[in-house]
Amino acid sequence: xxxEGLNEKFQNIFSQLKRKGKLSEKDIQEVNRxxxxxxxxxxxxxxxxxxxxxxxxxxxxxxxxxSSLTPGxxxxxIVKDEMTTLLGGEIERxxxxxxxxxxxxMVGLQGAGKTTTAAKLANLLRxxxxxxxxxxxxxxxxxxxxxxLEILGDELKIDVYSEHxxxxxxxxxxxxxxxxxxxxYDLVIMDTAGRLQIxxxxxxxxxxxxxxxxxxxxxxxxxxxxxxxxxxxxNEFNRLLDISGVILTKLDGDTRGGAALSITxxxxxxxxxxxxxEKLTDIExxxxxxxxxxxxxxxxxxxxxDKAQSMMDDEKAKELEEKFRNQDFDLNDFLxxxxxxxxxGSISSLLEMMPGANKKALKNVDLSGADTKKTEAxxxxxxxxxxxxxxxxxxxxxxxxxxxxxTMVADVNRLLKGFEQSKKxxxxxxxxxxxxxGRMKLPFM
Amino acid sequence: MELSLYERMRNKLLKTADNxxxxxxxxxxxxxxxxxxxxxxxxxxxxxxxxxxxSVKITESLRAKIKETRSKxxxxxxxxxxxxxxxxxxxxxxxxQLPTIMLVVGVNGVGKTTTIAxxxxxxxxxGKKVVIAAADTFRAAAVEQLDEWARRVGVxxxxxxxxxxxxxxxxxxxxxxxxxxADILICDTAGRLHNxxxxMKELEKISRVINxxxxxxxxxxxxVLDATTGxxxxxxxxxxxxxxEIKGIVLTKLDGTAKGGIAISIIDEMQIPIEYVGIGEKSEDLIDFDPKKFVDLxxx
Ligand SMILES: Nc1nc2c(ncn2[C@@H]2O[C@H](COP(=O)(O)OP(=O)(O)OP(=O)(O)O)[C@@H](O)[C@H]2O)c(=O)[nH]1
Ligand SMILES: Nc1nc2c(ncn2[C@@H]2O[C@H](COP(=O)(O)OP(=O)(O)OP(=O)(O)O)[C@@H](O)[C@H]2O)c(=O)[nH]1
Ligand SMILES: [Mg+2]
Ligand SMILES: [Mg+2]
Numbered sequence: 077x078x079x080e081g082l083n084e085k086f087q088n089i090f091s092q093l094k095r096k097g098k099l100s101e102k103d104i105q106e107v108n109r110x111x112x113x114x115x116x117x118x119x120x121x122x123x124x125x126x127x128x129x130x131x132x133x134x135x136x137x138x139x140x141x142x143s144s145l146t147p148g149x150x151x152x153x154i155v156k157d158e159m160t161t162l163l164g165g166e167i168e169r170x171x172x173x174x175x176x177x178x179x180x181x182m183v184g185l186q187g188a189g190k191t192t193t194a195a196k197l198a199n200l201l202r203x204x205x206x207x208x209x210x211x212x213x214x215x216x217x218x219x220x221x222x223x224x225l226e227i228l229g230d231e232l233k234i235d236v237y238s239e240h241x242x243x244x245x246x247x248x249x250x251x252x253x254x255x256x257x258x259x260x261y262d263l264v265i266m267d268t269a270g271r272l273q274i275x276x277x278x279x280x281x282x283x284x285x286x287x288x289x290x291x292x293x294x295x296x297x298x299x300x301x302x303x304x305x306x307x308x309x310x311n312e313f314n315r316l317l318d319i320s321g322v323i324l325t326k327l328d329g330d331t332r333g334g335a336a337l338s339i340t341x342x343x344x345x346x347x348x349x350x351x352x353x354e355k356l357t358d359i360e361x362x363x364x365x366x367x368x369x370x371x372x373x374x375x376x377x378x379x380x381x382d383k384a385q386s387m388m389d390d391e392k393a394k395e396l397e398e399k400f401r402n403q404d405f406d407l408n409d410f411l412x413x414x415x416x417x418x419x420x421g422s423i424s425s426l427l428e429m430m431p432g433a434n435k436k437a438l439k440n441v442d443l444s445g446a447d448t449k450k451t452e453a454x455x456x457x458x459x460x461x462x463x464x465x466x467x468x469x470x471x472x473x474x475x476x477x478x479x480x481x482x483t484m485v486a487d488v489n490r491l492l493k494g495f496e497q498s499k500k501x502x503x504x505x506x507x508x509x510x511x512x513x514g515r516m517k518l519p520f521m
Numbered sequence: 522m523e524l525s526l527y528e529r530m531r532n533k534l535l536k537t538a539d540n541x542x543x544x545x546x547x548x549x550x551x552x553x554x555x556x557x558x559x560x561x562x563x564x565x566x567x568x569x570x571x572x573x574x575x576s577v578k579i580t581e582s583l584r585a586k587i588k589e590t591r592s593k594x595x596x597x598x599x600x601x602x603x604x605x606x607x608x609x610x611x612x613x614x615x616x617x618q619l620p621t622i623m624l625v626v627g628v629n630g631v632g633k634t635t636t637i638a639x640x641x642x643x644x645x646x647x648g649k650k651v652v653i654a655a656a657d658t659f660r661a662a663a664v665e666q667l668d669e670w671a672r673r674v675g676v677x678x679x680x681x682x683x684x685x686x687x688x689x690x691x692x693x694x695x696x697x698x699x700x701x702x703a704d705i706l707i708c709d710t711a712g713r714l715h716n717x718x719x720x721m722k723e724l725e726k727i728s729r730v731i732n733x734x735x736x737x738x739x740x741x742x743x744x745v746l747d748a749t750t751g752x753x754x755x756x757x758x759x760x761x762x763x764x765x766e767i768k769g770i771v772l773t774k775l776d777g778t779a780k781g782g783i784a785i786s787i788i789d790e791m792q793i794p795i796e797y798v799g800i801g802e803k804s805e806d807l808i809d810f811d812p813k814k815f816v817d818l819x820x821x
């Protein structure tokens with residue numbers, strides 16, 4: 077297929093290589109051509125792709141691979157290493173300045189996710205670094221932009237500085253700083269209006285805000301679905317503002333995220349965080365090696381483990397492990413799980429990150445957040461016995477449960493099916509042979 | 522050593538002008554349409570986000586055309602190329618039969634709400650009665666945003682509160698559109714990524730309400746596409762089209778440097794026309810899609 081995943085594509089190429097055992101120069105050229113096409117489909121900038129494949133070809137033909145006993149594996153390693161280097165190598169953390177205020181400025185194209193990310197960051201850093209954050213609303217152009225930030229602040233109980241009848245972003249930024257000093261806020265995040273990098277007047281405005289508030293971080297927010305233009309956008313914002321880092325949003329989609337590669341490569345600035353959903357907790361640190369793995373089809377195991385770990389305390393994990401082993405996992409546990417996982421996206425999106433997860437089967441396991449309330453209502457309408465032994469839930473019980481929970485029988489059916497499927501999936505995942513294959517170790521295994 | 526290689530590459534990248542015309546002039550100066558020429562062409566198309574497959578397809582068509590005509594003239598070859606592209610993007614547009622209901626869909630932040638303001642203004646200027654529905658009840662201040670646009674443009678808005686069921690807003694809006702004898706009801710929806718099953722189901726539900734309640738109205742759904750989007754747009758178009766029948770695409774943010782080439786692949790593959798193009802943030806910044814101008818833009 078034309079637009080099959082980069083993951084699958086690479087997996088295809090390499091499984092062919094593995095079968096052959098040894099690589100010829102021609103093989104490598106062939107592989108490189110495939111990689112090139114795949115990267116282009118992944119929206120990696122054309123020029124970056126050219127250089128990338130050239131580097132790989134040189135390294136591969138030059139040495140290691142041909143003489144290697146396991147050329148396929150070697151090749152994968154080269155590609156992965158090269159890509160990790162491109163993505164920034166070591167993880168770059170934010171610089172948190174001690175003893176003075178941390179002042180961040182969000183910049184980027186229209187609709188990239190600046191306002192949402194500003195709120196996410198304030199929330200995250202309050203939790204992790206115990207900062208006292210202040211959000212400042214410097215977007216005086218987009219209708220209801222100020223209101224949007226205010227609502228988000230309200231939701232998170234984070235203060236927002238705004239001026240409703242003033243059209244002077246530089247002034248607002250300055251007065252926001254003033255307020256932050258008076259109020260002893262040690263983290264200030266400025267939301268600015270989206271703008272095109274070629275809009276001179278508006279880019280000047282950013283330069284002026286920068287001069288006025290002397291930010292410690294200027295974060296370029298980029299939509300993860302961006303195509304070839306990512307290079308020009310990042311380049312121009314960086315040229316005019318000397319940005320300190322990048323945040324890539326909307327990676328909860330099925331975009332291949334080639335922009336990540338293009339941007340870090342072109343401007344040499346690290347991607348610091350990624351946005352993974354519309355909820356205000358949907359933000360994660362960016363890990364170059366994980367991104368490379370994601371692009372190369374190795375599954376985002378590490379992110380998965382991190383997520384699972386941060387959401388699940390050890391005790392619960394042990395308990396669960398027991399239950400899996402004893403085939404004891406029932407609807408009560410299921411409900412527990414769903415509630416825990418709710419705040420980090422759907423179960424299926426988590427499972428999707430697993431290497432070897434069957435994407436088609438996952439499509440039927442539909443347990444996204446919006447259904448949680450319904451799921452909860454349905455399970456709570458069951459007797460304890462039913463929750464423990466869903467097998468006994470026959471048609472008349474289903475009707476009763478539907479009635480009791482204000483849902484439809486079809487909803488009950490769907491839930492039971494979903495439960496069975498995730499049970500199967502989890503069993504599969506805790507199967508040691510597969511765990512080894514995917515080189516993963518879940519906290520509850 | 523590796524770093525310096527990247528450094529070199531980086532510098533080179535920054536210097537290269539992406540001006541096809543110039544590059545082509547250079548290549549053509551050699552007087553023949555050789556592989557270099559076709560490579561340059563392919564590169565230019567890919568850099569406009571047409572995608573590798575579509576770009577190769579176009580390049581091959583041109584190659585065949587040159588062979589067939591034995592043309593050596595630069596102008597003529599550019600002409601062929603543009604013809605090929607124009608033909609590709611030209612799809613019969615179906616003018617909406619008034620009264621009509623337009624459901625405006627797309628992924629997050631592409632410009633749906635702003636496009637609705639622009640469409641409202643346009644129809645209002647034509648003397649039509651416009652009602653808009655604020656069925657993005659999810660995103661913070663989405664209702665306030667559309668409300669502000671309704672006030673500025675001067676059209677009626679039907680809204681509920683954040684968190685309300687979007688289908689019920691649409692239901693109410695259709696009632697209001699009927700009562701007020703509206704020519705056009707334009708419905709805003711929350712941005713959603715096409716791989717979110719539940720959110721797509723919600724959209725299906727909205728669409729069902731429109732089908733059921735919208736008797737007497739034609740249905741003309743629009744998908745909004747950000748010109749900056751890369752290959753992911755294909756998936757977007759497919760899944761949204763599967764979910765609610767898309768009649769046309771609005772390509773936004775073409776005032777930026779992105780060429781929106783991915784739209785060509787979408788048209789080529791799905792035969793859904795682009796109807797309008799967004800060229801700014803103001804309510805008047807909407808123009809009809811013009812295949813020739815669009816193609817010209819690719820080579821600027
Ligand atoms: N799925 C998903 N949606 C996101 C993410 N980040 C932001 N969004 C959505 O993207 C849309 C645009 O987000 P905003 O925060 O308003 O973007 P912005 O850059 O402030 O937009 P302007 O101020 O108009 O330039 C909204 O619908 C957000 O909910 C993300 O990581 N994933
Ligand atoms: N330059 C430019 N900006 C645009 C255009 N259309 C919309 N925008 C801007 O893009 C940003 C997002 O626009 P919205 O209309 O809020 O997008 P949306 O699709 O409704 O976003 P969500 O509802 O959050 O999914 C805003 O800052 C708009 O001003 C356009 O044609 N050109
Ligand atoms: Mg904003
Ligand atoms: Mg909107």
